[in-house]
Amino acid sequence: MVTDTVQAAPQGRIAQVMAVINGRIAARSLVAGARLPSVRALARSAGVSVSTVVEAYNRLVAEGTIVSRPGSGFYVAPQLAPMQLRAVGPQLDRAIDPLWVSRQSLEADDGVPKPGCGWLPAAWLAEQSLRKALRSVSRAGVDALAGYGAPLGLPPLRQLLSRRLGERGVEVSPDQLMLTESGTQAIDLLCRFLLEPGDTVLVDDPCYFNFQALLRAHRVRVVSVPYTPNGPDIEAFATTLAAEKPRLYITNSAIHNPTGATLSPAVAHRVLKLADQHGLTIIEDDIFADFEPTPAPRLAGFDGLERVIQIGSFSKTLSASVRCGFIAVRPDWLEPLIDLKIATMFGGARLNEELVHAVLSDGRFHRHTEAVRLRLERARSEVGDRLRELGITPWLEPRAGMFLWCTLPDGRDSAELARAALAHGMVLAPGNAFSAAQTAGGFMRFNVAQMDEGSFAALRRALRAVAEREVGEPAAPQRPLAPLGRGLG
């Protein structure tokens, strides 16, 4: 929540009152034309003098942000400033702001290790198949090179995907598959389709941090349930469905981000049963599927795409530069989704679809994903051992994937460690960036594929800096390790 209490040096109080009002306007808790709190009420709640509020309101009037209607009060001006995503939802510390963690990783130079990011180094991806696919597409027909793509996407790629999903237990015909420009864009399109502003959406605690940023853009309320090593805590899940009536649940099943946990068949069954009872729709984000040695249960497979929609992409094992994702959905929802896709994107990303199809059809790609799995298995084991030497302990041993979700030595706060690491030029992914309920302050997500000698050196320096600061500033209370719900075992 936006903190409304103003505690500052006198000279800064007017500015702080202005910031509070501007924050509420940016966050749309005060909409265009809305009446502002009375001068007296705001002075009381903010703990400042009436004259401070009067002066702040006068300056906001001068700026054009609010208008004064004599005898009636102050109102938000009819023309609002554009949407500031950072101002929507909780005002987070930079080190744990999901948008900021994503952005720093995306903007970092190629080749710099990024232990906080959610992807493999480019050199781990399908380089040789991609080069071959580019040469092959350079000889394709002119329509493939320059024409608009069909709204559903390239038919042979949808056929191939239908077979691949079948192997993972998700029976889906090519006509139930729509290609998108990325996994994120697939979820975004579905949120537009399924949600109204003000709806409630359920996520896992912890969950992939961009879910929260995306949901902010849709102006919905986010609630969460603790995630256990077998899936969402089913008791909390039942209670939350009953109490909060979420319209949608967004989750990863096969390899959960950030914990690396795997949904068990029993939990999957109970999640779907509760979803049926409460009319809940589920988006299952399956972008890590290629990392699995054997398929874990999929909600979409159990459910037969009745109330579960599965999305995926190729950015984790094939290429993050060739943008392409997909949506597997019940047939009667495809038509309105096609309309929304045309309205918001127009044609499909045909060239990317041709390239993805060429790579997936290349026999090398299967061998490539097997090699990546083995390489990740080794990296999880080695990086896990070295982290333990530093007192950093994985919450569980994931069966696949690139993430280790770890507690820190001496119950340290991961935001503090992330801040210290940043001073050494390294972006980490502290637990609360993944936690809508802010209960994961004691956790840090490490990407094992991005941990090289330099990362470990920077991590050691950051741990030392945090420890020294603690000794040097004994007044700072040591925060207890925040519980991760019942899942923390």
Place this chain on the structure above:
Amino acid sequence: MVTDTVQAAPQGRIAQVMAVINGRIAARSLVAGARLPSVRALARSAGVSVSTVVEAYNRLVAEGTIVSRPGSGFYVAPQLAPMQLRAVGPQLDRAIDPLWVSRQSLEADDGVPKPGCGWLPAAWLAEQSLRKALRSVSRAGVDALAGYGAPLGLPPLRQLLSRRLGERGVEVSPDQLMLTESGTQAIDLLCRFLLEPGDTVLVDDPCYFNFQALLRAHRVRVVSVPYTPNGPDIEAFATTLAAEKPRLYITNSAIHNPTGATLSPAVAHRVLKLADQHGLTIIEDDIFADFEPTPAPRLAGFDGLERVIQIGSFSKTLSASVRCGFIAVRPDWLEPLIDLKIATMFGGARLNEELVHAVLSDGRFHRHTEAVRLRLERARSEVGDRLRELGITPWLEPRAGMFLWCTLPDGRDSAELARAALAHGMVLAPGNAFSAAQTAGGFMRFNVAQMDEGSFAALRRALRAVAEREVGEPAAPQRPLAPLGRGLG
């Protein structure tokens, strides 16, 4: 508007009352939890008996669409069906539904002429440069092939774009340019940034039809002003800004879609002056820029990107398969736009950006666009002559581009002609698909690059069918040619 009056055979009345309620719910004029009209009130307004409404409400309760609260009335169920874009806004005839016209063109087979579409045949685009670019990128570094793109987009492409925009009179630094996945997606991102549900947005009458579909997805109200051969009718523009207080105006300047008109410097000046007075933001969609022989005035150039945002793409001359667009915007709006881009799309379309950069850097591309301009000039002249022979008259002679905006012989209705053409397998673009105010029923947009012998044959057959139907059904009143406002001269 959804027609609420029920006029049908008795056995269908219950179903029609249900359809009216379902339509209002789909269009969100009845939101989740909203109270339905009383049985008596609806019976009166719909002209049906009370028992018909009671039965319709009971069936809707059985379906779970609405709930009954005894002693209080009927309410929309708390869980709504997903958004149906077609149900938002006016219920249009299929032949003039913007979404349907787009979709038919996108789904038509490669190589089939599509006189209703807004793009050139793929064979007219930058085929040789594209093949060369694909071969060249196949030898690029692995990060270009497989790594995530930076949120703002590929730096050398932004530098090149900055120079190109400068040549068109739009001074913009590379750091003010953000690359997107397409021109449509650029406008969509900006709408998310600038608009709130319920805002009012101004478009031209007529305007590019996908603006209307896109704006429906943003749940805003659309108003329009007539477009003249020199830009929007400035008197109507002034009146509408004062009366409707739109927050945003979306337009094409250089080559207006669908009319082919060109904004004059005087009108540009007056539009910007009025925008200043009313605090209006403008999105200038400049996707047809490559077709211009010499640059026409740009609102973004006059304004210096103060309140104008320019967007563009490469789909019209380079490739529609390689998706890439851009946004040129004032510097202080970039940061929140980057956040929104990450939240809704995550990484940039790096490979596409590499390909576009390679093509634009190829000396052949300049010669290619010159050749396309000449080819379009010849096609406009030839197709214009042949259309005139059929009594189809261009509203003006565009100085560039692929469109001829024409009136039909004997003041015929273009939706009727589009319906007849559809029966012959040809999708046309009738005037009212472009007209939010539905004032362009007498116009048809022809894409001169898509008019081959087969198209003319189908057009002649369709004209004949419409003429014969009129003779055969003298009772059908001939609709007068709807005026295109003052612009029609």
